[in-house]
Amino acid sequence: MLAVKITLAIALILSIVVPFGAYAIGEKSRGHYKKSLAINIISFFGILIISQIVMFTGNVSAAEAATTATSSGLATGLGYIGAALVTGLSCIGGGIAVASAASAALGAISEDQSILGKSLIFVGLAEGVALYGLIISFMILSKL
Numbered sequence: 469m470l471a472v473k474i475t476l477a478i479a480l481i482l483s484i485v486v487p488f489g490a491y492a493i494g495e496k497s498r499g500h501y502k503k504s505l506a507i508n509i510i511s512f513f514g515i516l517i518i519s520q521i522v523m524f525t526g527n528v529s530a531a532e533a534a535t536t537a538t539s540s541g542l543a544t545g546l547g548y549i550g551a552a553l554v555t556g557l558s559c560i561g562g563g564i565a566v567a568s569a570a571s572a573a574l575g576a577i578s579e580d581q582s583i584l585g586k587s588l589i590f591v592g593l594a595e596g597v598a599l600y601g602l603i604i605s606f607m608i609l610s611k612l
Contacts, residue, residue: 476519483511547612551605558601565594 573587 472522473519476515476522480512480515480519483515484508486511544612547608551608554601554608555605558604559598562595562598562601565597566591569594 569587569591573591576587577584
């Protein structure tokens with residue numbers, strides 16, 4: 469089973485690398501990128517679906533299911549809810565911050581192009597809010 473999982477992981481990585489390599493080699497012909505993109509999408513999602521089917525098929529006994537259902541309590545459920553809330557709310561806040569900062573940065577850059585670096589810093593700081601929320605949710609999930 470481990471060999472199958474490793475093979476699927478390698479195939480998944482190759483489904484991303486090979487079409488982009490074909491695009492880079494055949495960049496001279498302009499119609500080639502559509503074919504490369506189609507091959508990339510079909511192979512990536514095809515291998516992803518096959519790998520999910522292979523990885524999540526297994527035998528679970530009723531005794532294992534009963535013990536895991538009784539061992540997980542209220543604290544575990546609230547931990548999952550807390551992690552979901554942290555991730556969701558930080559991403560919403562980060563999206564609102566990036567929307568206002570990026571539109572202001574675009575307006576300022578259109579008037580004076582020398583402030584591009586400063587405006588990108590503000591947009592990056594606003595995007596960092598979502599990353600901080602994601603880190604906190606990983607910390608919550610690691611304690612469960």
